[in-house]
Amino acid sequence: xxxxxxxxxxxxxxxxxxxxxxxxxxxxxxxxxxxxxxxxxxxxxxxxxxxxxxxxxxxxxxxxxxxxxxxxxxxxxxxxxxxxxxxxxxxxxxxxxxxxxxxxxxxxxxxxxxxxxxxxxxxxxxxxxxxxxxxxxxxxxxxxxxxxxxxxxxxxxxxxxxxxxxxxxxxxxxxxxxxxxxxxxxxxxxxxxxxxxxxxxxxxxxxxxxxxxxxxxxxxxxxxxxxxxxxxxxxxxxxxxxxxxxxxxxxxxxxxxxxxxxxxxxxxxxxxxxxxxxxxxxxxxxxxxxxxxxxxxxxxxxxxxxxxxxxxxxxxxxxxxxxxxxxxxxxxxxxxxxxxxxxxxxx
Numbered sequence: 001x002x003x004x005x006x007x008x009x010x011x012x013x014x015x016x017x018x019x020x021x022x023x024x025x026x027x028x029x030x031x032x033x034x035x036x037x038x039x040x041x042x043x044x045x046x047x048x049x050x051x052x053x054x055x056x057x058x059x060x061x062x063x064x065x066x067x068x069x070x071x072x073x074x075x076x077x078x079x080x081x082x083x084x085x086x087x088x089x090x091x092x093x094x095x096x097x098x099x100x101x102x103x104x105x106x107x108x109x110x111x112x113x114x115x116x117x118x119x120x121x122x123x124x125x126x127x128x129x130x131x132x133x134x135x136x137x138x139x140x141x142x143x144x145x146x147x148x149x150x151x152x153x154x155x156x157x158x159x160x161x162x163x164x165x166x167x168x169x170x171x172x173x174x175x176x177x178x179x180x181x182x183x184x185x186x187x188x189x190x191x192x193x194x195x196x197x198x199x200x201x202x203x204x205x206x207x208x209x210x211x212x213x214x215x216x217x218x219x220x221x222x223x224x225x226x227x228x229x230x231x232x233x234x235x236x237x238x239x240x241x242x243x244x245x246x247x248x249x250x251x252x253x254x255x256x257x258x259x260x261x262x263x264x265x266x267x268x269x270x271x272x273x274x275x276x277x278x279x280x281x282x283x284x285x286x287x288x289x290x291x292x293x294x295x296x297x298x299x300x301x302x303x304x305x306x307x308x309x310x311x312x313x314x315x316x317x318x319x320x321x322x323x324x325x326x327x328x329x330x331x332x333x334x335x336x337x338x339x340x341x342x343x344x345x346x347x
Contacts, residue, residue, distance in 0.1 A: 120258030127313030158226030
C-alpha cells in the first residue's frame with residue numbers, strides 16, 4: 001500500500017488549531033444533495049454557523065463543472081464554496097476558476113498526504129462500488145465481469161453518465177489489472193477497448209447523473225444491479241430499511257471531492273475559516289458517522305467505533321481493491337473523452 005493510501009487509515013490523536021472565525025456574514029456552499037448535504041449540515045455547516053455567526057446558505061448540484069465555470073466567467077457567483085471531484089478541481093485550477101490556496105495557512109501534519117493543494121482542500125473520499133438489491137439477488141456478482149454477464153444476471157444496470165468511473169470500470173470488467181488501467185486508458189487502444197466493452201452492455205444500461213437518481217433506480221426496481229456510491233447505499237439502508245448491498249471484492253473506484261473557493265468570491269475569508277473548521281477531527285468523525293465516506297484528518301478515525309468504520313471505502317481491507325482516480329489523466333484526456341462518451345451515449 002502506498003504512503004498516500006496508508007495515511008488514509010492510520011493516525012494518532014492530536015488537536016488541530018484553526019484561525020479565528022469570521023465576523024457575522026454569509027457563506028454560500030453547494031454540494032451533492034441528499035444524504036451528503038444532510039451529513040455536511042449536521043457535522044459541519046450548522047456547527048460552523050453556530051460557532052462563527054456566519055450564515056450558511058446551502059445549495060445542490062451534481063458537481064457540474066460548467067455551472068461553476070459560467071458563474072466565474074460571467075462574474076455572477078451563486079456560490080462561494082463548492083466540492084467538485086478531484087479531476088474537475090485540477091482543470092478549474094488550470095483555467096483560473098478557483099481562488100489559490102495558501103497552504104501555509106493550514107496545519108497539514110495530521111492530514112493525508114496532498115490534502116491541501118494549490119486550489120482545493122480534500123474532503124470526502126468515496127467509492128464507486130458494485131451495488132445490488134439483496135432482496136432480489138441472492139447470489140450476487142463478485143466481479144465487474146459478472147456485472148456485465150446479462151445471461152447469468154438478467155435485467156437492467158444502473159450506471160453513472162460520466163467517464164470518471166465508467167471507463168475505468170469497463171476496463172476492470174474486461175480483465176485489466178487495476179494498476180494498468182489509467183496507463184491503458186491514456187492510449188487510443190485502451191480507450192477503444194473501454195468503449196467496446198461498454199457497447200456490450202449498452203442495451204441494458206439505465207444512466208443516472210446524481211446520488212438521488214442512483215438510489216431511486218435501485219429502490220424502485222428499475223434495476224437491481226448498479227455502479228453506485230458506497231455512502232448512498234449505506235445511508236439508504238439505515239434510513240429506509242432497505243437491503244441494498246455492496247460487492248466490495250469486485251473492486252471500486254476511489255475518488256475524492258475537494259473544497260474550492262470560486263474565483264472572485266466576496267466571502268473568501270469566511271470560506272477559508274469554514275474549510276479549516278471542517279478539517280477538525282471531531283467534525284470529520286461526525287460526518288463519517290452520518291455517511292460512510294472517508295475523510296482526510298487521520299485523527300478522525302480513532303474517534304470512530306469498529307462498527308462505524310466498517311462501511312468506509314478507506315478501511316485497510318477495502319483499500320486492497322480500490323482504484324484511486326488519477327487527476328493528471330483527466331487533465332489531459334477529460335474533454336476529448338467526455339465528448340466521445342456523450343456522443344456514444346446518445347447514438
